[in-house]
Amino acid sequence: MSSSSSLPRLVPLFEIGSAQLAPVLEAERAEWAASLDWDFEPALASLRYMLDNRVLPGVAVAVGDRGVGYAYYLFRDQRALVGGLYFLPEFRDGDWPRLVLQRVFQELARQPLARSIEGQILFPGPERSAGPLLRASGFQFLERRFLRLEAPAEHPLPPAPADLTLRPIPEGMLDDLALVMTHAYHGHVDARTSSLYLSFDGCARLLQALVLRGGCGPCEASLSLMAAVRDTPAGAIVVSRISKGSFFISQVFVHPRYQGQGIGRVLVGAVVNALARRHPGAGLSLTVSRDNTRAYDWYRRLGFADRLPHYAFMKLAGD
Numbered sequence: 668m669s670s671s672s673s674l675p676r677l678v679p680l681f682e683i684g685s686a687q688l689a690p691v692l693e694a695e696r697a698e699w700a701a702s703l704d705w706d707f708e709p710a711l712a713s714l715r716y717m718l719d720n721r722v723l724p725g726v727a728v729a730v731g732d733r734g735v736g737y738a739y740y741l742f743r744d745q746r747a748l749v750g751g752l753y754f755l756p757e758f759r760d761g762d763w764p765r766l767v768l769q770r771v772f773q774e775l776a777r778q779p780l781a782r783s784i785e786g787q788i789l790f791p792g793p794e795r796s797a798g799p800l801l802r803a804s805g806f807q808f809l810e811r812r813f814l815r816l817e818a819p820a821e822h823p824l825p826p827a828p829a830d831l832t833l834r835p836i837p838e839g840m841l842d843d844l845a846l847v848m849t850h851a852y853h854g855h856v857d858a859r860t861s862s863l864y865l866s867f868d869g870c871a872r873l874l875q876a877l878v879l880r881g882g883c884g885p886c887e888a889s890l891s892l893m894a895a896v897r898d899t900p901a902g903a904i905v906v907s908r909i910s911k912g913s914f915f916i917s918q919v920f921v922h923p924r925y926q927g928q929g930i931g932r933v934l935v936g937a938v939v940n941a942l943a944r945r946h947p948g949a950g951l952s953l954t955v956s957r958d959n960t961r962a963y964d965w966y967r968r969l970g971f972a973d974r975l976p977h978y979a980f981m982k983l984a985g986d
């Protein structure tokens with residue numbers, strides 16, 4: 668990329684290397700750390716690799732030779748995933764997020780193989796211009812919240828069904844748990860912005876990615892638990908490590924047949940207690956759809972503080 672123009676303009680990511688995008692990527696790394704205590708470096712390392720090998724499709728906003736914002740897209744399991752949508756603060760409020768997204772959608776329209784287009788806007792601002800475009804283009808566009816519990820203390824576990832047992836998630840039972848998860852998310856608000864929740868295959872892929880492949884940071888095996896009632900899998904909680912001092916609940920679900928009996932409470936309580944014992948002072952975070960009122964209100968009652976609104980969007984092919 669070379670241009671003497673100081674006016675912002677759209678540039679294909681294929682024309683831009685990580686050095687030109689460095690100010691944006693560095694700001695993004697710093698914001699993940701400051702707002703979420705999340706180590707974004709591993710994700711950035713693969714983005715830099717793809718940028719420098721000119722294999723990352725997407726669009727940047729550039730001023731002269733300097734990138735000031737970007738979005739990319741990748742295909743996974745017939746889903747087009749839009750990532751980035753990150754802009755330096757002075758480029759969040761104007762029209763640039765909408766223009767970038769519009770260009771991404773134009774490119775995706777030329778490769779109609781994906782069954783869905785899905786993405787998130789993690790840091791506030793871009794949703795002001797991107798939101799109306801998403802809604803007008805038929806996307807589901809929902810607010811989510813990043814919640815955080817600071818240095819939790821140990822508490823007695825709440826009462827639970829007498830025949831409930833908890834144990835570390837056995838790798839051999841991931842498919843059984845994926846089935847439980849499929850039922851837990853049937854008709855759920857989160858299935859409006861992530862197509863993985865719509866099928867057993869999707870739930871199985873998500874669970875495997877989180878537990879076996881560090882999909883949300885390395886899975887903390889000792890904090891990731893399966894709940895069983897008389898040896899029948901009833902639910903699970905998956906926890907990953909997102910930085911030196913922070914852990915993240917990437918999944919918690921209970922089969923509808925067992926919901927409302929205190930199993931969710933016991934799963935979260937067991938994680939909080941283990942964290943307080945083994946990693947005193949560490950924080951525990953999660954994200955939740957604002958419309959998932961039952962879970963959101965429950966986390967707030969548990970002492971999770973509301974740290975950051977963000978947004979998720981999805982459109983299924985044919986919608």
Ligand SMILES: CC(C)(COP(=O)(O)OP(=O)(O)OC[C@H]1O[C@@H](n2cnc3c(N)ncnc32)[C@H](O)[C@@H]1OP(=O)(O)O)[C@@H](O)C(=O)NCCC(=O)NCCS
Pocket residue numbers: 851852855919920921922925926927928929930931932933953954955956959961962965968
């Ligand atoms: C969220 C979920 C894991 C909770 O599991 P659960 O075993 O049903 O939860 P519990 O019975 O332990 O109850 C947990 C809290 O929800 C409340 N609750 C339970 N059923 C409720 C209902 N029908 N309406 C409102 N609140 C309810 C309980 O009062 C409790 O709060 P309290 O401890 O302050 O009293 C479960 O509902 C689920 O799998 N939902 C679908 C997946 C999901 O939303 N996961 C969370 C994504 S962030």
